[in-house]
Amino acid sequence: MKKLTLLLLVLMLGLVSAAEINAPKEIPANLNWSFSVDLNPSNEFTETEIYFDDLLIVTAYNDKTPIIEEDFVLKAFLFDKQPEDNTGLTVFISYFGIQEGSHSIKTKTFNQGNLTEEKEFEVKSVDTITAIQEMPETFKEDVGILMKEIINKINDSKQELDLLKSSTEQNVQEKTSVLEQEITELENALNELNKLKEETEKQNELTEQNKNSVTAAENKTQENSALTGFYDFSVNHAWMGAVFLIVLLVLLALFQVYKMKSNQTVFEEVLSDKDLDKEFEDETSLEDVEEESKPKRKGKKFSIRDLLKH
Secondary structure (H helix, E strand, C coil): CHHHHHHHHHHHHHHHHCCEEECCCEEECCCCEEEEEECCCCCCCCEEEEEECCEEEEEEECCCCEEECCCCEEEEEEEECCCCCCCCEEEEEEECCCCCEEEEEEEEEEECCEEEEEEEEEEEEECCHHHCCCCCHHHHHHHHHHHHHHHHHHHHHHHHHHHHHHHHHHHHHHHHHHHHHHHHHHHHHHHHHHHHHHHHHHHHHHHHHHHHHHHHHHHHHHHHHHHHHHHHHHHHHHHHHHHHHHHHHHHHHHHHHHHHHHHHHHHHHHHHHHHHHHHHHHHHHHHHHHHHHCCCCCCCCCCHHHHHHC
16 A cells, blocks of 8 residues: 555656646648647756657757757747746747648656656647647646736836836936036045146246246345455555555656756756856956956966866
């Protein structure tokens, strides 16, 4: 009994964890049609290969990425009923029309490269549209549930989008306010820097002016010192020249006086000589007169001039 119970549990787990093929048993020939495959809900697979008549048409991976392997597949997409894990994954496949006859859909599930399960489903393609068998109720229910879930997902996405927009606008406004404040602070800082630059330039101008003034004053001081030295030198030399000139004039005056005195002495001597000569002449004349008046004596006559000459 226990063994039977364990066997039933294993079979039930196998049924629960197996992939499920959802497709009509009969389809019209040469018309596009669709089917779906519920992947292994055990969350213990890495990939599932889907075959049509032993031809690999789609490979679905547990990272929710279906890969179309065959050109006869019009479209394949994967829908996740439970986004929090890999359970609830369903692959929807749209396929080209097929010829009339019996066909098979097969799935192979792998986990890390090891084949874990296979599933096969028979499909018949008939020529008469009226012979199309109605879809199973389970498929319709699954499609209805899927449509509702898609609609709910769309509504949730819209709400999330609205929230995202509002939060984005709020974030944008907050960031805009922060940026505006930063821009204002930067502009204020720039203004302060401009003021500091102007003050620095003014200070540099004043410093340059002071420097030029100091340089001019130093040059003027040097010029004044040179002029003062030259003036002192000139005054000293002028004073010395004046003294020398005065001394020279005094010497010249003394020389002139001496010369005048010398000339006067000479003149006086000359006058004396002249007077003496005149006196001698007068005396001679007088003597001559007297001699003439006296009786003439024999012998040689001497005069005072002759005496002086001697």
